Amino acid sequence: MTAPLHDTGAAEPEAVAAPAPPQKAIEGRSPWKIAWSRLKRDKVALAGGVVVLLLILVAIFAPLIVKAFGHPPEELHEEMLDPLLGLPAGKWGGMSGEFLLGVEPVNGRDVFSRIVYGARISLLVAFLSAFVAVALGTALGIVAGYFGGWVDAAISRVMDLLLAFPQLLFIIALISVVPGKLWGFEGSGLRIAVLVLVIGFFGWPYIGRIVRGQTLSLREREYVEAARSLGAGRTYILFRELLPNLVAPITVYSTLMIPTNVLTEAALSFLGVGVKPPTPSWGETLSTAVRTYQDDPLFMIFPGVAIFITVLAFNLFGDGVRDALDPKGSR
Numbered sequence: 001m002t003a004p005l006h007d008t009g010a011a012e013p014e015a016v017a018a019p020a021p022p023q024k025a026i027e028g029r030s031p032w033k034i035a036w037s038r039l040k041r042d043k044v045a046l047a048g049g050v051v052v053l054l055l056i057l058v059a060i061f062a063p064l065i066v067k068a069f070g071h072p073p074e075e076l077h078e079e080m081l082d083p084l085l086g087l088p089a090g091k092w093g094g095m096s097g098e099f100l101l102g103v104e105p106v107n108g109r110d111v112f113s114r115i116v117y118g119a120r121i122s123l124l125v126a127f128l129s130a131f132v133a134v135a136l137g138t139a140l141g142i143v144a145g146y147f148g149g150w151v152d153a154a155i156s157r158v159m160d161l162l163l164a165f166p167q168l169l170f171i172i173a174l175i176s177v178v179p180g181k182l183w184g185f186e187g188s189g190l191r192i193a194v195l196v197l198v199i200g201f202f203g204w205p206y207i208g209r210i211v212r213g214q215t216l217s218l219r220e221r222e223y224v225e226a227a228r229s230l231g232a233g234r235t236y237i238l239f240r241e242l243l244p245n246l247v248a249p250i251t252v253y254s255t256l257m258i259p260t261n262v263l264t265e266a267a268l269s270f271l272g273v274g275v276k277p278p279t280p281s282w283g284e285t286l287s288t289a290v291r292t293y294q295d296d297p298l299f300m301i302f303p304g305v306a307i308f309i310t311v312l313a314f315n316l317f318g319d320g321v322r323d324a325l326d327p328k329g330s331r
Helices: 031-040 043-060 062-069 111-147 149-164 167-177 188-218 222-229 234-270 282-289 298-325
Strands: none
Touching (some): 043 111, 043 298, 111 188, 111 234, 111 282, 149 188, 167 188, 222 234, 234 282, 282 298
16 A cells, blocks of 8 residues: 555644633713812812811810810910900910910910811801701702792792892891890800801802702603603602702702801901801901901911811812712713
């Protein structure tokens, strides 16, 4: 037999294909995760948020901070004053290792302690009045937008009336007729309760308009019509279908409302209708400093800087939250 023309040796083994690398599973992201990823890229907003968090911690732990670095806010230190002029005896308003921001003229109270405790009053009034405004505005705005008709017309006219009402004048007039004790509150506690209720009451129309406008758009969406066709009641649609989709605009406006409330509380305390002395308040400290700012300008600068930093931090953080929750934003 003739040999085969080709090699009849053992066939080479076929190359084994390398295993494909495991593919990473595609994970869906919720709107809040998307918003957080957008917010993390906004360094300015994060810086504002850090300052806001620090201010809240200062307000919460004010007694511990003052105990470690200052003196009780209502304690008098007349030995730190010039007996003839009533001004701080040392340089820079009496600043020293014992009194970090100096002392007040006339009475010698620790400025650092009063600034720290003043953060409690400003943030307490700002947050509580914002809560009252958001609760009223959300409830009435969603009802007006969903039901429409005469309900919408009545609520909208109330909004227009309150928006045209002079808020500061009403608060000043109301404080002047409030008795010394009411609802179990008295003194500065009563003033704080009145400020919270009045500022919150006059603030709800702003967020009410936003919620009403969003509700008018959402009530015609497919998922609302589907829930209605399946027999869902009005309460279910309002609280399970509409309200969750209003959380984003409500959150944004709340963060922007708080700095406005801080300024309102400071202005009212400056005018003498806020908390009662000697309760520390940034606005009350500014009002006291007006009489001595030419001789002791630092006494006015410190509370002014505290208000400026607080309002700026909240505004920067609020702008970042608005951009993060805006699906049409560029960041």
